[in-house]
Amino acid sequence: MLDTVKKLDIPVMFNTKVIEITSDPILRATGVKAVVDDEELVTIVAKGGVIVATGGFHANKEMIARYMGGNTAWMPIRGSTCLTGENISLTQKFNPMYVNMDQFHGGPIHGPTRANPSIMVNYGLLVKYDGTRFIDEVETYVRVAKSMPILIPDNKAFIIIDDQVTGIST
Numbered sequence: 001m002l003d004t005v006k007k008l009d010i011p012v013m014f015n016t017k018v019i020e021i022t023s024d025p026i027l028r029a030t031g032v033k034a035v036v037d038d039e040e041l042v043t044i045v046a047k048g049g050v051i052v053a054t055g056g057f058h059a060n061k062e063m064i065a066r067y068m069g070g071n072t073a074w075m076p077i078r079g080s081t082c083l084t085g086e087n088i089s090l091t092q093k094f095n096p097m098y099v100n101m102d103q104f105h106g107g108p109i110h111g112p113t114r115a116n117p118s119i120m121v122n123y124g125l126l127v128k129y130d131g132t133r134f135i136d137e138v139e140t141y142v143r144v145a146k147s148m149p150i151l152i153p154d155n156k157a158f159i160i161i162d163d164q165v166t167g168i169s170t
């Protein structure tokens with residue numbers, strides 16, 4: 001992609017945060033306003049509209065609570081902390097129809113290291129701090145992760161495995 005971008009002489013701007021999609025009086029997108037290197041405000045005029053590719057909103061807890069439900073906001077994130085929902089906040093003035101806002105992928109993670117223990121989830125016993133099981137371990141790891149903040153208020157559990165599991169690789 002970068003080769004093609006170079007070939008077509010398309011400018012690429014890093015460390016540039018779009019803060020507004022500009023529009024004409026009948027709400028056609030005309031470009032963006034952006035902040036470069038945290039200091040300079042620039043206006044970029046678009047000839048044929050603006051394509052928004054700013055990712056999702058997983059680093060914005062208020063939006064997670066609003067669109068996915070309060071329990072989900074308890075989940076730690078593994079992705080970039082830059083993804084704070086500009087795909088929605090910047091486009092809201094155009095009154096778009098947002099769909100599937102409550103859908104997301106999730107999995108259990110090891111809290112201190114943010115490592116992904118998914119391979120272990122279907123082998124061990126999942127227990128709460130008091131040692132009691134809370135879910136059928138044959139559920140997919142996505143279902144386990146999504147159920148945890150609903151079933152366990154502080155969203156933390158242990159996996160009890162034996163040493164055969166530590167030898168399994170993905």
Ligand SMILES: Cc1cc2nc3c(=O)[nH]c(=O)nc-3n(C[C@H](O)[C@H](O)[C@H](O)COP(=O)(O)OP(=O)(O)OC[C@H]3O[C@@H](n4cnc5c(N)ncnc54)[C@H](O)[C@@H]3O)c2cc1C
Nearest residue numbers: 016017018019053054055056078079080082083084086087
């Ligand atoms: C831990 C983890 C593991 C994953 N594993 C897989 C996998 O195995 N397979 C798979 O298919 N997918 C996987 N995914 C999902 C995949 O990474 C995403 O679906 C994909 O990166 C989304 O691409 P995107 O281009 O829409 O957004 P992103 O890759 O999130 O890119 C959005 C970009 O927009 C920039 N941006 C945001 N706001 C602004 C703004 N206001 N102005 C300017 N720029 C802005 C961000 O800095 C970022 O560079 C994984 C995700 C995570 C977090």
